[in-house]
Amino acid sequence: MPVVPGAQRLLAYLVLHAEPVSRAAAARSLWPGATPTRASACLRSTLWRLMKWQLPLVTTAGDTLAAHRAVSVDVWTVRALAHEPCDHGIPGPEVPSGLLGGELLPGWDEPWVAQEREWFRQVRLRTLEMLSERYRRAGDLYLAHKTAVAAVRVDPLRESAHRALVELHLADGNPAEAVRQFHHYRALVRRELGLDPSPAISGLVHHLVAERPRPVSVAGNARSLN
Template identity: 45%
Template sequence: MVYDTSLPAPALRLLGTFRLEGADGSAVPVQTPGRRLLAFLALNGPTARGVLAGTLWPEVAEEQAYGSLRTTLWRLHRAGPPVLDCRGELLALREELHVDTHVLTRTARRLIDSDAPPGEDLEVDVLSAGELLPDWDEEWVVFERERLRQLRLHALESLSGRLARHGQYALALDAALTGVRIEPLRESAHRAVVAVHLAEHNLVEAVRHYHAYRRLARIELGLEPSPIFTTMLPRSRLDPCPGGDRPDSAG
């Protein structure tokens, strides 16, 4: 089937919270089994019915699991816009369905794999969307949540470096600090911040941020910054750590 891509498409949002939207942007009510089914297909792609039944209803017998799957499919069909593509034993999301995790993945990989000049489509807000289904504790969600977290952090650091190389320091700093906000203890995110300050010849800001991270690492981890980080700045600027106590004296 060929779809008219010029028309608004339904959307599935999994970052921050679950939300299925019709083409007009209105929320489509979906019960919990339907939410789990749509999320699984969004994160894993086309999947056999047997795998879906066994994964989403592991606590019941196979026949009952298949029955639950059929009921869920029937309710999704009645709920709103058609979002599923049935290919015999395989189930998948329809190609025209806009899925925010897919956009995040494509954007992050493009940023990591290419060194092209930054464009309007390379926006920090795509990478700083909420965490994947934060209240869900299914094993397949937890794994994908961590994968997406790591992917977006690497992409933000890559974007920051690219923007800095093109003299777009404010945007570069925004990208780097977004990475710090997502993972405050990630040294490479802090190195990206310092790199932007140095590229803009703001040595004082770079030193201040380095020492802030050094204090945090000492208190939270009992560690010093890596040699990679310390060699970014003049040695005379690194010791002593202003206001920094030894890890064993914190608190």
């Protein structure tokens, strides 16, 4: 039995809030153009639809609502990873799908979604970079590369994500790929922002791209001596 669109909005609203929310706040956010009485009635009707679901989706406690913790939600997975200590072990043999997905609730234009979307983007970026470093330390360069590439896709101008890729190419014994990645980022940031890469990333490949002295022409020297 699919969740109807109105109930989807309520469930998404509760999922995006780490703490229980009051019924009044939920009604006000989800039905902003309605009177308080009408918004409360809409909330009650929507809750009734969710309560009929085969599995528990919403929990109530007094005047507050929360998404049921038995529900599997990508946002919660990302949030949990973001709060783990940096030296924590890798989450498993695969990258959690919520980190590799696209934008949060694409196509939704509600104000409360827009506010959470940028938060989720920043959390994803930091978590992807953190996981990339964990995988690299664990010796899994494939997943380290996969998570770093995902971070670049989320924000193509993020230097720390490009720097992670350069470091991974060097660790994998591919200096040409490291230089190619650096040149790609340098061209992008110059074109889009008019800036040069920082010394933190430039220094990684400086010894590989430093200009070498041009070979001296023997014939030219011979002519100059005559």
